[in-house]
């Protein structure tokens with residue numbers, strides 16, 4: 001784990017001393033948008049027109065944020081338009097690497113060794129963390145975006161003219177509902193598990209755990225009487241929740257100590273994860289082996305032996 005300082009790689013763990021044991025996620029830095037005609041999006045510069053073969057996605061199969069982008073690539077039929085490289089599950093002193101074993105592909109674009117080298121290609125004086133996902137533009141040779149929440153919105157609509165796929169996971173009429181769901185779920189669930197897991201004081205850990213389980217209880221209640229978070233319509237809010245829930249029992253319960261209840265203990269949440277998992281194309285984006293090896297193997301301050309638990313059996317992934 002580390003970061004780039006003026007374009008130079010430094011091996012440092014998260015600084016929680018200055019925040020009294022709390023994990024604070026840094027904001028992402030490449031915030032341009034691919035749009036149908038190349039006009040500027042809500043942030044950043046224009047010039048990123050949706051074109052077949054122009055963009056490349058760097059992901060980790062372990063990472064819940066990158067996982068969102070893989071799901072949208074699949075559901076929005078972008079497989080043939082946007083190529084993908086998968087980093088190695090272990091993220092150690094060199095950060096994400098392009099070591100090629102198992103389902104890691106290496107760097108298909110440049111044959112580089114480390115993801116930080118991709119960031120330096122885009123900005124030779126880059127400062128900050130080197131995270132996945134990364135959406136790369138082969139035409140301008142730069143990073144379009146490294147913010148998953150925005151990449152999925154681009155995938156949702158920018159390429160529709162090329163794919164003919166007009167499924168909409170962010171329908172206009174539901175924007176306010178989706179934003180409200182996203183806000184709570186991001187803060188207490190998606191990022192909540194990280195706040196608990198990366199806390200370095202008892203107080204900071206407990207401060208994250210209480211709202212996390214309040215939100216899971218609230219979601220269980222909600223999904224007991226409706227199919228999706230917005231009722232009958234499957235939206236991006238569901239996919240954003242799914243990538244955390246599908247990892248929950250495998251890694252967050254044990255490794256991040258989010259252990260008041262498991263997803264398996266919530267009947268409605270379990271059925272919901274199972275139903276989303278069985279949406280055609282989604283199961284092939286879920287790699288429990290990478291997920292377990294990444295978390296248990298990469299965070300040596302939390303799990304110094306690096307031993308990866310064999311269980312649990314994940315009933316919600318069964319047919």
Ligand SMILES: N[C@@H](CCC(=O)N[C@@H](CS)C(=O)NCC(=O)O)C(=O)O
Pocket residue numbers: 001002028062063064065066095129130131132133146147148149
């Ligand atoms: N805001 C980013 C967060 C991405 C993120 O934190 N990815 C993690 C992997 S799960 C990462 O690459 N961490 C490396 C680091 O922090 O050094 C997004 O949603 O795209």
